[in-house]
Amino acid sequence: MKHLPLFFDLARRKVAVVGDGPKADLRANLARSAGAAVLRLHGPVTAQELRGAVAVFVATEDEATDAAAHHQAKAAGVPVNVADRPALCDFIMPAIVDRDGVVVAISTGGASPTLATVLRGRIEAMLPERLGSLVRLATTFRAQVNALIADPAGRRAFLRRLIEGPVARLALAGDEAGARRLALGELDAVRRKMTPTGIAHIVGAGPGDPDLLTLKAAQLLQEADAILHDDLVPPAVLARARRDAEIVSVGKRKGRPSWAQADIDAELVRRVRSGQTVVRLKAGDPFIFGRGGEEVDALRAAGLPWTVVPGITAALGCAASAGIPLTHRRHASAVTFVTGHGAQEGKPPAWAALAAEGHTLAIYMGASEASAVRDRLLAAGTAPSTPVAIVESGTRPEQRVSTGRLGDLPRLAAAHSGAGTAGPSLIIVGDVAAYAAASTIPALAKVS
Known part of the structure; x- marks a missing residue:
């Protein structure tokens, strides 16, 4: 390991930033976010100005000025980092992921800042946005757990459940009050030797x-x-x-x-x-x-x-996979999700409203009720020539798409249900359904 990662408490401590421009601004903002008292210096600096600082960042983007500022920082006995000049750095800047009190630093020792940035992006995608709420929970309950559970292994198990189990999931979903209530309940269950919820x-x-x-x-x-x-x-x-x-x-x-x-x-x-x-x-x-x-x-x-x-949902995934835009400036300004079962039983959809021009219908569970769906739409005024598409097993390797006209919908649906191994199907009705026939997107590249 070329560099030892350390986390310093900079609250109210002096950090000097030498230089103008985006790189100097970035370093100043990072130091401020850690609570540092930032001293901005824009011209040639002296050792006297830098004394008392816990760190100096240099980012003038001029080689001679950077070298002079580095010399003054060394004379003042202050660790220095010079942007993009590893040979002049006592310490380096890692790529940082900050989740409200949870900080991850990634470094390649200065060899590849680009790789560090890529890794930071991947870690950011993995970490929940509200991770800081777990820090607050652990802080709130740590003393109570220590007092209640004498066995170290038992304490560790309980605290791990606290930050990985149901309490954590409520906190990460934004319900910190509910998480605290559940944590208190789990502590009470331990006290009474009950199984936690x-x-x-x-x-x-x-x-x-x-x-x-x-x-x-x-x-x-x-x-x-x-x-x-x-x-x-x-x-x-x-x-x-x-x-x-x-x-x-x-x-x-x-x-x-x-x-x-x-x-x-x-x-x-x-x-x-x-x-x-x-x-x-x-x-x-x-x-x-x-x-x-x-x-x-x-x-x-x-x-x-x-x-x-x-x-x-199926309508979004299947439509995208089949190359069908559910809304389109020239063809559809509204889309409705409706269940085909409502054509025969339960509270029926308002078919007259659904039959309006410029309206896309995404019909779930409609293949077995295709005749009833067609009849209701035709009775409500939809033209028999209206394009339709049936997307079976949408987004899956076995996806199958059939296109036609509303008047032929029962025949199209029968071709799918008659296969014996038919997968789940979605019916799309409206002018946009015609895009399925025109789509030339390869199956494996349709949705990403």
């Missing part, structure tokens, strides 16, 4: 391509004790789960034996009460025809903690 995460799995999982969804799949998943969640997404997680299919498919929604709600409540971290994994987005709202109601009624992680 778990947490449920209602998570969108996206349209099928595992690379379209959100970062938060991927993180939770690695943290879950149990994953209760829909039948439409493909194996490639489930493969991203922690190896020892319990994976339970609670899927509901038309015409097949399946879990009732009340049973799924009860299973979620049971597992969270037993202390598990549970991911309820739903195809697409949990709040768009995913019945996630009913599961949240059940958890809320039981007084249990929960979070919701949105996913890329």
Whole structure:
């Protein structure tokens, strides 16, 4: 290791910055963000001016002036960093990730600042934005944990659960008050030797391509004790789960034996009460025809903690993968997501409004109700020649797209459902559906 990484407390301490321009401004701003008293020097400097500083940054961008300032800093006995001149540096500036009190420094020893910057970007993408809230939680409860749990191993286990478990997830979701309440409950459970409460995460799995999982969804799949998943969640997404997680299919498919929604709600409540971290994994987005709202109601009624992680819903993923813009300046100024089941049962959609010109319809679960969908739209005034597209298994390697006209919709849908191994299908109705036929984007490059 060429350089030893150290973190200095600069609060109210003198830091000198020599130079003008963006590089000098950046160093001055960084020092101020750490609480330093920054002295800006814009011309030739003397050792006397630099004495008493804990560090000197030089960024004049002139070789002779940089060298002179370096000489004066050495004469004053102050460590110095000269921008872009490693030979004149007593210390170097790492690439920094700052998450509200959590700081990560990345250095290549000056060999490749570009590589350090690339690594910083990757680490920033991995770290939750509200990571600082975990620091505040740990600070708040550390003394209580130390007083309550005498065994060092037990303390470490509890503090690790605090920053990795249900409490942490509430804090990272922005519910710091809820996180504090749950932490107090977990401390009380330790005091009474009870099993602490778990947490449920209602998570969108996206349209099928595992690379379209959100970062938060991927993180939770690695943290879950149990994953209760829909039948439409493909194996490639489930493969991203922690190896020892319990994976339970609670899927509901038309015409097949399946879990009732009340049973799924009860299973979620049971597992969270037993202390598990549970991911309820739903195809697409949990709040768009995913019945996630009913599961949240059940958890809320039981007084249990929960979070919701949105996913890329089928309409967005399938349309993009098929090259269909759901809105388009010349063709569609509105888009509506509607379930095809409403064509025959339940509260029916307002078909007259949906049939308006310049309106795109994304119809979920509509293949088996294609005739009813066509008839309702035709009766509401939609032209039989209106373009339609059926996207089956959108974003997946087996994706299949059929295009045609509204009048032919039942025939197109029958071609998909008659395949025997048909995947989930989405129907898109409107002028924009014609773009599917014109798309020449290679399948593997359509969504990224």
